Amino acid sequence: MEFVGPRFCCVIFALMTGLASGLELAITGPSTIERASGQTVKLECQFTLGPDDLAPLDIEWSLLASDNQKEDKVVILYSGDRAFEDYPVMKGRVHFNSADPKNGDASINLTGLRSTDTGTYQCKVKKAPGVRSRKILLTVMEKPSRPRCYAEGPTEVGKDVMLRCVSAQGTHPLQYIWEKISDSKLLPAIAVLDPVGGTVNVRNASAGVSGTYRCRAKNLVGSEECILHLNVTPPPNTAGIIAGAIIGVLLFLIILAVILVCCCRARQKKKYEKEICNEIREDVPPPKSRVSTARSFTSVGSHRSSLGSMTPSNLHEYALKPQYDKIPSSEDFDRPPSRAPMAAPIFTAPAPAPAPRVAGPNLSRMGGIAVMIPAQNRDGSIV
Template structure:
């Protein structure tokens, strides 16, 4: 070996010996911690300085990225005799140093109100020139199972497979489910099949003896919760009768709806027909004559027939009767009784002798029948 090479090896050994006697992390590294969400955890990092470590003390805690494409996050920092805990917003206010003066060799920190997002690898790095040391630890924050829900899936009838389910809304895997019967014989039916990973119990060909109270518990490494289920296995139902009743009910409802629609349709057609009859105008029928015009026409006809059959004996009666045959006008109906005209004077019939005595000449007028022929 050349003298230059020998000198270089001696120098490297001396440097390694110097570093070995410098700053040292005394807490064990490579450990794993499991905690439940909402709890607190202390990440231990004790160190020891050497007389040669005379530089400023720097302590850095960081959360290492699980992906090489991402950067490590500084959680808390101590430098220049001051602590800085605002580097990582998700942990702001939840992380602090255990010691008020980390220079005494305690760089441990405490995390409060743990969340599942706090899971990861943490590194403690202590630097005091020329010494430097670091350690890593894994923190696993597990979510405690939420209270599960127990229920029976499908009908619980004799002769059928009854499924009991137990589910929880949250909880860190792996979750383990356990079932037990707490009433009667306090043993699960012999035909029961349990799936502890999913939380189901299938009771094959269930019978009435399977009825009772069942207890389900779900848990992981940080906690457990439970629920209770009451199972009542009933006799099989008459599905054919139920189906027939449903069909008959549907038919009755359809018939009632059809009757209602028919009644509404008929009422609508009748109303439409009445409306068309009211609006129909017939051209071949003359308008009805008024009461007064009909009365006047009847009076005129009666006068004409009376004149045709008139004789001296009834001439005077015609004049009197004609006064009463007149149809009163609308004004006369409205006229007060005090304004009505006086009745015509009565004409007395005179005999032929009286007419001769008074200087008149009696005249014989042939008689006529009602149809106007001379008698």
């Protein structure tokens, strides 16, 4: 009986306070709401006033902090018959549902929802001496982004083929659903599906696994899908590829060797021809006509020059020798041959006989070449 008295007093005080204030909140609308990002949501808060609630009406909506060490953030406020909506938490995206909230409608509308808007919202109505509040949990979910479908690893017969489906954005939990949309429209019997990870594992794949697959990623607020065309091919002929590569390398080396041999032979041939051109052959006869005639005329000139250097002592001996170097003139060819008597030896030095002259045209017909002979004085020296 000792504990009954205080409890009974508290109940009586609460009833008296509630009857005295007369302020009540109507429980309308859900206390937990889930919406997708970008959508609009209405948070319900209806109230009724009593005749004893004479103080000014204040309505405050706030976003409660998840950590007790942080402060709650005011979203919108109604006080003194005026609405204040320029708080930075949801500036420009929150409005009262009613143009005059004091009529009993303190509900608000949130537009352009974002994932950061997720939290617990509290509606507090004050009209002294009455105070009432209500909490609503809002979860803003993000729709899955378009997933990416691909095959991981080699897609060959006899290999393990892994199909993956990944959505980069979206509020968890996400669920992935794979299905085959070609041929039998059934996943292979040996396929292992992971709806949370979004994978399909096919062990020891065969050619029948090939086809078109579709993956759909979804959550509570939406879904997206992607298409994958899978082609399982036979394994490549590794031995044939290696043999072909070896043959190609050998052919390349052979062609390169042939090119080098041809270049060396061409270089040797060119060097041999150059040496042959510079070599003097001993079995080749000397030139006859023009070169011999020119030499005869040159020797005649040399004899003439030597005559100028003779003294009277050796001039007699030279006169006794037959003149084989004398060139016949045109008069000698016209005159018949005759035997002239041998001249008697004299002891005086005769005057040097003038050298026979040959006409220019005759000299050219005979193949001779004109040679310039330097002049000499009586002493035999060159002028």
